[in-house]
Amino acid sequence: MKTGFAGGESAVAVTNTGAVFYSPAVQSFAGLATQYFLGGNSGFARTTNxxxxxSFVDPVSTNYQAPTSLAGQPGYPAWDQIDDKFFIDRDTGRLFWADPDLPSEVVLWSDDDGLTWGYSLLAVGFGGEWTQVTTAPPRTSKTSGYPRVVYACGEYDSIGRNGDLCQKSLDGGGSWTAAGQGLFGAPGTSHPQCAGQDEHPNFSPWAAPDSHGRLHxxxxxxxxxxxxxxxDEGATWxxxxxxxxxxPAAGPNGTGAAExxxxxxxxxxxxxANPGNPNPNGGYQPxxxxxxxxxxxxxxxxxxxxxxxxxxxxxxxxxxxxxxxxGHVAFSYLGHTKAHAGFDGYITETFDALAARPLFWSAAVNPASEPPLDSGGKGSSNGLGLDYVSxxxxxxxxxxxxxxxxxxxxxxxxxxxxxxxxxPATTTFGFTDYAGRLTAPMPVPEALAGPRPRRGACIDRRRFTFHLHHPHGERITxxxxxxxxxxxxxxRGRDLSRLTLRRLPRGRFRVRIVTYTNRGTRAVSTRIYRGCTKTPPRHSFTLGRPRGRRPRRLHS
Known part of the structure; x- marks a missing residue:
């Protein structure tokens, strides 16, 4: 789906209320919309339906001090349209956005779906490429006004790429410190496992927190x-x-290509990605x-x-x-097939990534009957060198x-x-935004756990385990x-996740599983087994009843 705005390297986020933010969104001026380093009034696109x-969101409101644009409004003449990144803190609902721009790296945040914004600059200034924000419980510090430590991790030197740094905020993003924070993947760092050889960080600097507040x-x-x-909150690594x-360590200057x-x-x-994330200015390789x-x-x-x-x-x-x-993960990527020239936008997800053999669901977001989202010409994005989808x-x-x-x-x-x-009525220098969502399938109530039988092999009928899946935010009881x-x-149980049957019959038989959640959602899955084969499952859902509404019934 189009947002109606010009764009660049893109990022997407969904708040706790379901509002979707897309960055960047470049408004047109005098009939011209420009992207990338080319200026323009860049903010966010937001949908609530x-x-x-x-709609266009100006990410700096007038009640915060920020540099003044050429038009006299708060904000830079153009928020940068590269290497920006959203993060939503699900525990608090706060939406963060980081962007490498002059005079320094900016971090914005909103608690009200973008109606108002907080504004701060990182302690270590311009140079942090693709800085990414995350939050974690405090370990060595005391927070003020916000329950979690906020981290902004990125390359402190985007030219030489000489290591990463996680700066931290103890007041929800209002102020930042780099004092005492340790570099990693830098020439000055030393891990004995590297045997004195050069060390390099990952190209994606996301710091993955655990429930104890440790960063990975x-x-x-x-x-x-x-x-x-x-x-110790980013001091040592x-x-x-x-x-x-x-x-593969196939990124710039030996950085890794992983998430x-x-x-x-x-x-x-x-x-x-293997053999590594492709060079945005290079040619295609499988x-x-x-x-x-x-x-x-x-x-x-x-x-x-x-x-x-x-x-x-x-x-x-x-x-x-x-x-x-x-167990629920999602991927987005511009993928190439023999059936379609160029690169189409894909979303892939699985609800059972924790299983031994997860089942992945995929779909293209743009019509196969039309030209692709990326033509595949002079590198990605027609030689403009765009790196990121999200x-x-x-x-x-x-x-x-x-x-x-x-x-x-x-x-x-x-x-x-x-x-x-x-x-309409706009000349676009660069590309436009394109968003997508995967609407089916719903999380299914049963899927085989463990290794799937090879073709021609019979199922072990002494023990048969099913994983039980539920809509987000609900528990199977x-x-x-x-x-x-x-x-x-x-x-019955407080949070059922699997169910095991023993002594299944031989020949043809029909298995029907019905689950109920704590919010009243009823899910039914049915499939027929014939010897060593089984039919595709049939699913139906009756969603829990919100106040004043009838339940909705869905089938797949």
């Missing part, structure tokens, strides 16, 4: 990847484990994106799983990655994604595209299983 309409990052040296952890995968995340249950997720999960914060890992949609042979530039509730899972479990659309370009090279992919219409098992 699932993308049916988008990646370090690359001596042809290996290591997990480093700070137990010792190595805690070696990553057992071949994660690291954690969830509320302290599961850790590592995703990476590749894959892998995901691995650790249940013990990196001490051990499950196998790597390929996540790209069937038929996608490679991606353009970086991929987006987000983790919602435990993904964000909303509080209802819906994954959103941000891309760019080459069809919106008028200058420097107009594309032959349908008129509805253009912005009851489950009933019938086989051929006869009750096989009924269980």
């Amino acid at each position: 699932l993308g049916r309409s988008w 990052e990646l370090l690359f040296c001596a042809g290996k990847a290591f997990l480093i952890r700070s137990d 010792p190595v805690v484990a070696q990553i057992p995968f071949d994660v 690291l995340r954690t969830d509320s249950a302290d599961n850790m997720y590592l995703a990476w 590749g894959v994106v892998d995901l691995a999960v650790s249940h013990d914060l990196g001490a051990s890992w499950g196998p790597a799983q390929e996540v790209l949609a069937p038929g996608v042979e490679g991606i353009r530039t970086h991929f987006g990655f987000d983790v919602g509730s435990p 993904a964000a899972i909303g509080p209802d479990g819906t994954p959103w994604a941000s891309f760019w659309d080459a069809c919106g370009e008028d200058l420097p090279a107009a594309a032959a595209c349908p008129s509805d992919r253009k912005t 009851r489950a009933r299983v019938t086989i051929n219409g006869r009750l096989a098992r009924a269980v």
Whole structure:
């Protein structure tokens, strides 16, 4: 879907109320909209109706002191349209945004869906490329006015890329300190595991927090990847484990090409592109994106799983990655297939990333009958060198994604595209915004756990385990299983997650699982087994009844 604005390297976020923010959004001036380093009135696009309409948000309100623009309004003449990043603190609902711009790196935040904004500058100024904000419980400090420590992690030197730094705020982002914060992946740092060789950080500086307030990052040296952890709010970063995968250090100046995340249950997720994130100014090469999960914060890992949609042979530039509730992950990427020239926008998600063999769902967000979002010409984005797309899972479990659309370009090279992919009465220098969301399937109530049987193999009928999935924010409290219409098992609990059956029949039989959540959502899943084969499951949902409304019934 179009936002109606020109864009650049994109970021997306969904607040706790369901409002969706897209960055950047460049307004037109005298019929001209310009992106990237080209100026323009850049802010955010916001939708509160699932993308049916988008409004412009000026991210600095008049009640905060900020540099004055040429038009006399607070804010820079153009908030930068590269390397920006959102973060939503689900515990407090505060939305953060970081942007590398002159005279220093800015951090904005809003508690009211963008009606008003706070404003601050990082202690270490311009140079932090792709700075990313996160929050964690305090460990060594005392916070004031905000319950969590806020961190802004990024490259302190974006030219030489000589290490990363996590600056911190103890007042919710109002002020920042770099004093006592330790560099990692820098020439001056020394980890014995690197045997004196050069050390490099990960290109994505996201610091993955755990429930104890510790921060986790990646370090690359001596042809290996290591997990480093700070137990003292970013002051020191010792190595805690070696990553057992071949994660390419293919970024600028030897930086890594991976993404690291954690969830509320302290599961850790590592995703990476192989042979590395493509150079945005380079040519296309085939590749894959892998995901691995650790249940013990990196001490051990499950196998790597390929996540790209069937038929996608490679991606353009970086991929987006987000983790919602435990086991629920989403990816966004510009993917290439043999059936379609260029690169289309894709979203891939799974609800059972914690299982041994997760099931991934994927869809393209732009019509296959129309030109792609990226033409695949002179590097990504027609030689303008855009790196980033993004993904964000909303509080209802819906994954959103941000891309760019080459069809919106008028200058420097107009594309032959349908008129509805253009912005009316506007000449666009660069590209336009394009957003998408994956609306199906709903989280299904049952999926086989453990390794899936190889083709031609029979299912072990002595023990059969199902994972029970629920909509975001709800808990399964009851489950009933019938086989051929006869009750096989009924269980109750506060938060049911799996159910095991024993002694399944032979031949043809029908399994029906019904679950109920604490909010009244009823989910039914049915499938037929015939010997060693099974039919696709059929699902129906009756969502819990909000006040004054009837329940909604959904099928898949």
